[in-house]
Amino acid sequence: MSNSAGETETADVAWYSGISRYQWLVLVIACAGWIFDVYEGQIFNITRSDMLLEILDGDEAAVKRYGDYFLGIFLAGGTFGGLLFGSLADRFGRRPTMVATILMYSLFSGLTFFAQELWHVAALRFLVAMGVGGEWAVAASLVSEVFPTRARAQASAIFHGSSVLGTWLAAIAGIVVGSEWRYAYLIGVLPALLILWVRASVKETDTWKTSKAAEKDVQPGSFRDLLFNAQWARRALLGMALAAVGLGTFWSVTVAGQNLAELRLEADGVSADLIDAKSKFAYGIVQTTGGGLGLIAFGMLCQKFGRKPTFIGYHVLALAIVPIVCFVPQSYTQLLLLLPIFGFLTLGIHAGYAVYFPELFPTRLRATGTSFCFNGGRLAAVPILLYSGDLKGSGDVSLPWAVTGLSLLFLLGIVIVCFLPETKGRELPE
Template sequence: MAPAPKWYQDVTAYQWLVVLIASAGWIFDAFEGQLFNIQRNQMLADILHVAPDHPEVRRWGDIFLGVFLVGGSFGGIFFGWLGDRWGRKPTMALTILFYSVFSGLTYFATSLWHVGALRFFVAMGAGGEWAVAAALVAEAVPRHARAHMLGLFHSTSIIGTSIAAWVGLAFGADWRLTFLVGIVPSLLVLWVRARVEEPAAWHAAKAKAAAGLAAQLGSFRDLLLNPRWAKRAIFGLLLAAVGLGTFWAVTVAGQDLAKDFLLRHGVPMAEATQRAKFAYGNIQALGSGLGMLSFGPLAVRLGRRRTFVLYHVAALIVVPLTCFAPTSYGTLLALLPMYGFFTIGIHAGYAVYFPELFPNHLRSTGTGFCFNGGRLLASTMLVFSGWLKALPGMELRTAISLMSLLFLFGLVFICFLPETKGQPLPE
């Protein structure tokens, strides 16, 4: 018997180019989001005329994080809809312009309302780019390579985070120049306009809608009132809310978890802070990247639903294990890659799965609705997690373990969604 062909066989140069361009947009999407996290203390200290460790700096930093979440949710849903109505190619170009130009304009910010407004618009572009790019890749690549290439597309966000960290190091406390660099991704629009072709699936959907043979492109009425699509949209949103909620409550807390462990074992604050940054930014991040890269191949072998179940169950086990099992810093470092692998690796599943749930005329709208509606719902977990961790007598590791119980809900929500392995995209 002849061996089964490799997934990358018969993938054309143009199809690889689409993945490369979509990934570049997603890389810079993550890059723009992380610039604020890296420079917010110095920027807000300068604008407020206080020291970087002043309580007002943290308070406004958290407020603007909330603004970013809301802006990303609104932009993801709006641009997802526009991607169906207007086309994948021009909408992706517009989202890239949004996040890069408004990030660059932060150079001129002199007041808090400037920062808030600009972060909202940056988030709109960032949220929209993912939804449109995921739909574009799903439609452009062959069925047998779809899961691998969508997983690869989503995994590249790690590169954007690393670039942002290096830019932050290069410019140090000069936050204005750091944000000015954020305008560079706008050049990517030229590449999008020159090389990307509108998928045939979108043209077919447009022709059917014009002839009255199908619902209107990007119809929220069809998405939310058609029982077939509405069920997928609602449970897809809830599934995403689990992963995005645990991202803020559990995954990002890996750095604080490492710091708390070191402090409890007598390590001085300054040393504990630096070692915790290393643990989170290098060790846990490595596992996170591998987790995202692995989702696509596992989804091909096991199916989409079983792979989601695997990641959710594993996270339920690994998170409390990482919180309570380590007796040495070395043991903690050994567990953190698995912690990142399952808690953030699950996010690549949304890029693989959501475009497969919806027909051509709703693909970008449905994908954006699931991911960014989930982001908006998950923002409540950010508030609840902060409240839980601040309770008198509450240990950080206990609070993180309790928040990991959210993965149980993911196991419930996936039961109401279909298996799409090996199936053509809905028309």
């Protein structure tokens, strides 16, 4: 299935009207892969203290430092894998590339169970991230090509919004396994079963097959074509910068919700055992629920108001909510009331990448360009993450002030969006 030529948006027709069983199936499969993608990233964020305390023999200062360093390694691995597999998806097809990425991240997640040294963790996080980065770009391109123009934004937002289930799964796994962190990584082997479903159910899109047959002088998935064609290069570089803002603020600001909960609970005199469970619940369940609503809402809002106004609105409101969450709550309960709004605005932006990036590039470069934007943004966000780790670990600046300062990056996101094109109601470029 693919977008029909000349299709226009119809205000009187529900976006889901007329969507075929196969189109829903593709969305479900894409969501399943992305859920476990997110699980692989979040399970480290949730279990890293227990993991690194064991490997570093209880050195708490080193745990904080290496925790953010390993997140940087994860972002770098996602960049490399995303660029590699995005290009392969444009050259050889969406289905075989999706199979390869799922196999990669599930296999190396399971092997983390056996990690004993820091270099084991570093290598495995890099390899897991390669699969994670590649799978997102392929799935985002697949969903955008399978759904019609009038439903593309909502379907893509649902796809990215399913990440909430991955975070919930990671939070629940982290709470259940407690300090026995190794078992949480065995769960990451389960998506290998998706491979059978993908191979049996997913077909190459008509859009990709038509483009493949028509290409004679240009190599699909070519980074030369992407970066030396002025039109596509401009979109790719601006898209990468936009994603860098979102990913940088995610790892330095959004995930700090758990740390802010810990700080609040410590100030309230709660015992250490309860602090661990309650902070994981605050971030992994309460805040993430708000984030999921923000992701789904992004698709509806950008279909109504346009991609650029929705991006700008989210960035402005995210900038406003961060200092409120950092300084206003005087109890854990008050913080719990604010965290869903915090998650809605700071995490909800990310649905825009799944909606918007595939709309910026022609079919021969769709997965490559989408991956360059999102996963190139991962690499560009690494310095932000490293700076964030040093800032939070230095002791010179309190956590609330550090998080508030890092949230100023949302201003940069607003500026970047102003230089990108509006794609609302337009067919995918061919």
